[in-house]
Amino acid sequence: MLFSMKMRASKKVLGKDEHISGAERILEETSLEDSASLLIKRAISHTKGKPDFIQLKVEQLAEEKILHVNALAVSTAKTTSPEECYAFLVQKLLELDIVRGKEIVDLLLHTKSMRGAILLDVDSLVRLENDHERGVRVTYMDSRENFFPKDSKKNHFHEALVLATKVVNAPNIIGEICISDDPDYQTGYIASLRFGYVRLPKIKPLNYPYGGRIFLYRGKHLEVEKTIDFLEKMPVLVENIPPAPECAKEKVDANSYRNIYDKVATLKEKSLYRTLRTLHSPEGAFVVVEGKEKLLLASNSYLDLTFNNEVKEETTLAIKHYGTSSGGSRLTTGNFYLHEELEHDLSLFKGTEATLLFNTGYMANVGIISALFKNEKAVIFSDELNHASIIDGCKLSGQKIVVYKHNDMEDLEEKICLHAPKAGLILSDAVFSMEGDIANLPKIIALSKKYSLFSMIDEAHALGVIGKTGRGITEYFEDKYLLLAKEELTPDIYMGTLSKALASEGGFACGKKILIDYLRNTARSFIFSTALTPASVASARASLKILLKNPSLVTKLQENTRFFCHALETYGIVTKSDSAIVPILIGDEKRAQEISAWLFNEGIFLSAIRYPTVRRGKAILRVALMASHSHEDLLFAAKKIAEGLARFKNV
Numbered sequence: 001m002l003f004s005m006k007m008r009a010s011k012k013v014l015g016k017d018e019h020i021s022g023a024e025r026i027l028e029e030t031s032l033e034d035s036a037s038l039l040i041k042r043a044i045s046h047t048k049g050k051p052d053f054i055q056l057k058v059e060q061l062a063e064e065k066i067l068h069v070n071a072l073a074v075s076t077a078k079t080t081s082p083e084e085c086y087a088f089l090v091q092k093l094l095e096l097d098i099v100r101g102k103e104i105v106d107l108l109l110h111t112k113s114m115r116g117a118i119l120l121d122v123d124s125l126v127r128l129e130n131d132h133e134r135g136v137r138v139t140y141m142d143s144r145e146n147f148f149p150k151d152s153k154k155n156h157f158h159e160a161l162v163l164a165t166k167v168v169n170a171p172n173i174i175g176e177i178c179i180s181d182d183p184d185y186q187t188g189y190i191a192s193l194r195f196g197y198v199r200l201p202k203i204k205p206l207n208y209p210y211g212g213r214i215f216l217y218r219g220k221h222l223e224v225e226k227t228i229d230f231l232e233k234m235p236v237l238v239e240n241i242p243p244a245p246e247c248a249k250e251k252v253d254a255n256s257y258r259n260i261y262d263k264v265a266t267l268k269e270k271s272l273y274r275t276l277r278t279l280h281s282p283e284g285a286f287v288v289v290e291g292k293e294k295l296l297l298a299s300n301s302y303l304d305l306t307f308n309n310e311v312k313e314e315t316t317l318a319i320k321h322y323g324t325s326s327g328g329s330r331l332t333t334g335n336f337y338l339h340e341e342l343e344h345d346l347s348l349f350k351g352t353e354a355t356l357l358f359n360t361g362y363m364a365n366v367g368i369i370s371a372l373f374k375n376e377k378a379v380i381f382s383d384e385l386n387h388a389s390i391i392d393g394c395k396l397s398g399q400k401i402v403v404y405k406h407n408d409m410e411d412l413e414e415k416i417c418l419h420a421p422k423a424g425l426i427l428s429d430a431v432f433s434m435e436g437d438i439a440n441l442p443k444i445i446a447l448s449k450k451y452s453l454f455s456m457i458d459e460a461h462a463l464g465v466i467g468k469t470g471r472g473i474t475e476y477f478e479d480k481y482l483l484l485a486k487e488e489l490t491p492d493i494y495m496g497t498l499s500k501a502l503a504s505e506g507g508f509a510c511g512k513k514i515l516i517d518y519l520r521n522t523a524r525s526f527i528f529s530t531a532l533t534p535a536s537v538a539s540a541r542a543s544l545k546i547l548l549k550n551p552s553l554v555t556k557l558q559e560n561t562r563f564f565c566h567a568l569e570t571y572g573i574v575t576k577s578d579s580a581i582v583p584i585l586i587g588d589e590k591r592a593q594e595i596s597a598w599l600f601n602e603g604i605f606l607s608a609i610r611y612p613t614v615r616r617g618k619a620i621l622r623v624a625l626m627a628s629h630s631h632e633d634l635l636f637a638a639k640k641i642a643e644g645l646a647r648f649k650n651v
């Protein structure tokens, strides 16, 4: 035997009954008692206030008259604001061939305090309910799952779904739109038999106490009574209610994960998916990878100092004296004597007035470039092959970015003239990290002086590598153009990293004292990050000392490049490099990957560089040489690379 149980709670405010809460159930006799107490508990603990009137009505139902219907399918829209919800509603109403959606949504927003629903003719927008103040009330409904409610708390989703399912099954009703009047329930919905029950998150602000619902009616007005009768009197039990909103939320998550799965699959399809290789030895000319020794032709540790005894000893000493972390940013508690010494050493090394350390080269670029033109308008001219950290710094600067053709000084000058900026910067890698070629420094400096622009050169792959004594790009050109004065070869900012030739980690900017003072005060990646560890600073200092004492290390590295290029040439592979990076053009991404995988099996570890690091269809094998490679190693590598190229033909 089934019973209907209804609870209504209200409170007298200024002589008028104000609704507080209401609920209803269709129950078996055995659960009447429990349900009664739960519904009363709900009535007296509602966020809208304490009621002074609670009505509980129980009546028996004729079981054969009960209509059983399936719950609507539930989905959740990705709305995040009321505005998005309104737009979404209008769109959905169009799917029901309702063209006056905007007016209907407006009406929904202005039904603030109605107890029931508006019954609206969706074409003429005539309201069909008899009592406009009270509206149409839907009663006699429940779901199977509600037979034994466990707590007094309202399950908004569950109750709304039951109501919506009953409503859209009524004759001549084609849908329903609703905003809950519960102050803490921000999810609205639109329901129809066509697309089910669509939840609309964030349809109203939190703590907004108004809501409303509109039943969308399409049919003869003479049949309205039939519809109202169904809504008010027909007992409906809704079956197969899906799990509650938590689940609907998971569905949204599942969707976002599906996108991730798709994107990973696409990367794999295009041979652009990357995996990590695990080393089990220090980084040297030979490394142990996945249990086997390989000749390493991919390291940035150009001078092979990461396992150098002197460097390790100095680093150990620093840890013994200063511990493992600097404990704060440079501007608070993390500025050690060590940091200042290294800055001093680097200034001497680069021949500039001052230096500022950063935690990585990446952070140096991002910090310097984004700080340089704070509160002014500028144009930044950037080589198209510049390192990603330069590109990110440019983006963060918020300035106009003009990309010029790779190392093309005519294009650069044309673009400078075109934009004629009041303030600006020319940005270039010294040694381009993938192709290994060297920026046209004399021309860059000349242009920057001619047009009053700043110039900044990223020496990540230049320091310890090019120039007679490894001092970088200025020294490299001093050797070539003996007639040029030093300032004609000196950019405003040298940016560099401690993580490559200097066998540590960290980045830096060298330049005039005023500029470094400015950056210390404005570069956010400097200000808001814990200072380099004593160990990192000490190892960079030790490496720098070794570099200064042993210019032969640099000479050996440079000789290795010449030797290796020559060795490749004997196999008909033409390459050219003045740095320690030797690119071998392959083109096709898949072929590059296959060759490097094969070489790996043959004992050679080098990288296939693919899009997006280089342009699509311009994949390369990138060989990076070290001072510690022997001629024998390099001859072996050249032979194997030639074999690999022959084995995997272009398709």
Ligand SMILES: *Cc1c(COP(=O)(O)O)cnc(C)c1O
Residues within 6 Å of the ligand: 360, 361, 362, 363, 365, 387, 389, 429, 433, 458, 460, 461, 497, 498, 499, 505, 506, 507
């Ligand atoms: C490696 C590199 C960087 C980043 O330096 P990290 O210290 O590794 O963060 C910046 N610019 C260029 C050109 C690089 O090759």
